[in-house]
Amino acid sequence: MIKIKNINKSFGKLNILKNINLEIKKGQVVTIVGKSGAGKTTLLQIIGTLLRQDSGEIRINDVLLNDISDKELSKFRNTEIGFIFQFHNLLPEFNALENVCIPAYINGKGIPETQKRAQDLLKFLNLQHRTTHKPNELSGGEQQRVAVARALINSPSVVLADEPSGNLDTTHKTELHNLFFTLRDKFNQTFVIVTHDEQLATMSDRTIRLKDGYIIEDTLNNNIINK
Numbered sequence: 001m002i003k004i005k006n007i008n009k010s011f012g013k014l015n016i017l018k019n020i021n022l023e024i025k026k027g028q029v030v031t032i033v034g035k036s037g038a039g040k041t042t043l044l045q046i047i048g049t050l051l052r053q054d055s056g057e058i059r060i061n062d063v064l065l066n067d068i069s070d071k072e073l074s075k076f077r078n079t080e081i082g083f084i085f086q087f088h089n090l091l092p093e094f095n096a097l098e099n100v101c102i103p104a105y106i107n108g109k110g111i112p113e114t115q116k117r118a119q120d121l122l123k124f125l126n127l128q129h130r131t132t133h134k135p136n137e138l139s140g141g142e143q144q145r146v147a148v149a150r151a152l153i154n155s156p157s158v159v160l161a162d163e164p165s166g167n168l169d170t171t172h173k174t175e176l177h178n179l180f181f182t183l184r185d186k187f188n189q190t191f192v193i194v195t196h197d198e199q200l201a202t203m204s205d206r207t208i209r210l211k212d213g214y215i216i217e218d219t220l221n222n223n224i225i226n227k
Helices: 040-047 070-080 096-106 111-124 140-152 170-187 198-203
Strands: 002-011 014-024 029-033 055-060 081-085 158-162 190-194 206-211 214-220 223-226
Touching: 002 040, 014 040, 014 214, 029 040, 029 170, 029 198, 040 055, 040 158, 040 190, 070 081, 081 140, 096 111, 096 140, 111 140, 140 158, 140 170, 170 190, 170 198
Parallel strands: 029 190, 029 206, 081 158, 158 190
Antiparallel strands: 002 014, 002 055, 206 214, 214 223
16 A cells, blocks of 8 residues: 655755665554654655655555655645644644544535534544534543544545654553554554554554664564564
């Protein structure tokens, strides 16, 4: 589903990613781990089309993303990729339902169908009683579940998460981790997650470990398959 071939990325003289090759299948929960500066977030941003690589190829659902225009890339990103961030990035002036709906409105979806899907997602995430509450009226765990619903509103091919549980307490962290696998099992949803959380890395279907811009381990079911 995601195919990355010989990806390189530098900022000035600093080489961040070095000849990255990676293939991710649909329905996998994949974690990317490594020390700060290893290149985890840069790789996630390239997969998410928020950042262009210097060289190499990236394909999502057989679409080669290298040479398409910024406008086409923006549309592709909105329809095919969902994002979850550490600090939720919810808009404070909108309630939970409205925050979830925004990506679908950007995609040109109608109000009735969008609100129905948003309500269904919030109900699935046990937030049906919080739809009219604004972010400052929600707990950290509730805010993050709203962010998950927002990421899913356009039925994306992949959801990318950057330290999604980094700002949560232990209870809400565990709930969020379990939710990823529930969504994988129910919707065959693909997740690529950058994390420092070794518990989540151990729970995931697959763990990619970066060091100094290289993939040094690719672990599936506790067996190292690439080094």
